[in-house]
Amino acid sequence: MTVGTGTGTGDVAALRRWLDEASIDPAVGELRPDYRALLVAADGLRPGPSDGFSESMLAAAEADACGDPGAHPHVAAWHEAFRAFGAKPKRVRPSVDALLRRAPEGGLPRVDRLTDVYNAVSVAHVLPLGGEDLDRYAGPARLVRAEGTEPFEAASAGEPTVEYPRPGEVVWSDDAGVTCRRWNWRQCVRTRLTTRTTRAVFILDALGAMSDDALTAAGDSLTEALSAGSPGARTVTRLLRAV
Structure with a gap:
């Protein structure tokens, strides 16, 4: 999906229209009524391979990563959510759990500068966080x-x-x-971020163990990092609730 061209308020309006169409199916709310998704749509991003900026964020996240992911209340809540729809979280781990376990065991992956940034925010704030290329979307995002x-x-x-x-x-x-x-276990090949991505949507997942204030703080950290790494980037956010 193309969400606009050029620069200025037209791009922001296009991002907002796309976010306005995103939805959470009521069946997900029945499963976890405490679920919230903070969506951050951005354009004007500077893509590319991992660099000094993304490395500094990953290194800081590694240094401060919590030592026992399974004991963290938000990770534990995600284990419960996975079990509720039949997944075994020790085999298919929530994304933040998988990242936290890698931090002390050889370090976080270095993928590309945009992916590195959102992985660092995910670890620092202990919440699942994914990013996808908006130009590869076909229609709005729906959680079902x-x-x-x-x-x-x-x-x-x-x-x-x-x-x-x-x-x-x-x-x-x-x-x-x-x-x-x-x-939030595994993203598809079609919409994943690449070293050519300039428009993206980032999805921050929260359950009841994480407060709205903490979720907002994670979103602020992401948008600040995107702006610092891509001067001139524009971001729009929307909070979706399961119920």
């Missing part, structure tokens, strides 16, 4: 419980493949299929 027929574009041994979620699995999706499986 899958029917099991929605395509999920993945890769296996470097080759493209298509998978399908299990019925009832919580997934983010658009008009073309699943964009992220198991809530």
Whole structure:
């Protein structure tokens, strides 16, 4: 999906229109009424490989990462949420849990400068956080419980493949299929950030163990980092509640 060209207020209006169409299906609210998603849409981003800016953020996050992810109340709440739709969180971990476990065991991954930034914020604030290329979206973002027929574009041994979620699995999706499986476990190949991404949406996931103020603080950290790393970038946010 293209959300605008050029610069100025027109881009911000396009980002806001896209965010206004995002939704959470009531079935997800029945599962976890405490769920909230803070969506941050941005354009004018400066993409590229990992660099000194993203490295400094990752290094700071690694240094301050909590020592036992499973004991953190927000991570524990995500384990409960995964179990509620049939996932086993010790096998398919919430994204922030997986990152926190990597921090002391060789360090966080270095992927590209935009992915590095959101991973650093995820670890620093202990919440699942994903980023995707807005220009690769087909329609708005929707959080739903899958029917099991929605395509999920993945890769296996470097080759493209298509998978399908299990019925009832919580997934983010658009008009073309699943964009992220198991809530925040794995993103699809189609919409993932690349070294060419200039427009993106970032999704910050919170459950009841995280307050609205803490969620807002995480969002502020992300937007500040995006602005610092991409001078002139524009961001728009929207808070979605499950109920």
